Amino acid sequence: MPRSVKDIAIIILLIGGGLLILFWPTKSQEGGPVARAIYSVIGPLQRVSTAAYRQVTGVWNGYVNLIHVRQENEQLREAVKGLKRERGALLNAEMENRRLKKLLNLKARNEFPFLVAQVISEDAVGWYRTFFINRGSEDGVLPEMPVTVAEGVVGRVVKNAPDVSQVLLITDPNLSVDCRIVRTRNRGVLTGSLDGACVLRYINLESGVGPGDEVVTSGLDGMFPRGLPVGKIASVGKSSQGLFLEARVIPHVDFSGIEEVLVILANTAGFDLKPGLDEKR
């Protein structure tokens, strides 16, 4: 228990220091020298720990899988046949789609360069929704870059160091994404919710959105490319002020099972806001 004036002075000094750091206006989101030093010490520990875990689960899963492997093999053969047929049809559709887009002088929005990154660790305390990937500024990853997987949007890079970056997930309340509802074309701002889902706010009262509607990125925030799948509306209600609708959105991505992600290597505000940017690329 602090008894002396010196102890109380230390407490005031440290808490004051913490408040100073907390309220210090920072423009750059790149990690400073202290953060870089910390990442360089803990990064290798995290990599070794993650690799060890995957090795252990890999061996265990391999053993469990062998038990049902024959039956699963037959099912997979059938599935492959079906998928081959489906792939043929999809290739045709894709070719047709490209031709039509060319005709309309539109560019496919998924033409941005991307980088595959591995998830190496997660948030230290669990009060926030973040994880770390094994790519950093040395690989061209910068703060604000969008992060996705095949199922949809994951989040965006918030901090980086030479070989590691922190990704803020769309389920975190600190991230907002401008989105569009596919069926009605109405826009809204998607933010994370602490219950693991997301909330789409500021939807027009007359929009007629309902459960099951698909939500995609609008591209108008200059952060995410247009048309990336985000999730599906689970329920809709009026906002507390009654001026807009609010929808609860279940993301398509299962955040607990992500091992690899794609970082879209486009710089900030570079998607739909600047005319002629596509041509420059």
Place this chain on the structure above:
Amino acid sequence: MVAFLVVALQTTWMGYLMPAAYKPDVFLILVIWTSLRMPFMIGIGLAFAGGILVDTFSGAPAGLFAIVYCLVFVMGCYLDGLFRIDTRPGRAITVLMATLVSGAAVLLWSVVVGSGGYSAYVLSWALAKSVMTAMASLLVFPVLDRAWAMYTTLVGAR
């Protein structure tokens, strides 16, 4: 060194064992442990440095957990001075309260910056996480005590 290992454990293995949102805050247990076992000056310094470390490895703004852990450390010292909390239930209850304080600070900050709000779900989540951390403290405290005893035996100082 222990702090670095705890953060590495907290960001990797701990998340594989249980959902990230409910995993216990082992670093907070370490802070309470230092408040009971370490001299004031060393303990509060470790709490501050540990808070900065946790800020770096979480979505928290830099400085938030540095303040929270300092407050938790002082709270641990104060409660020990008043009630002699260095018993298994006493430590568990202190850890439970400290986790609630830490959750309240996170929530307060999110309300201040306008990125979140409280709801029944958030309160029940914070309570569940606090219970998990308190239960984990029952395991972690003896491990830290054993490690500290081994260290002091080897180094020959206390």
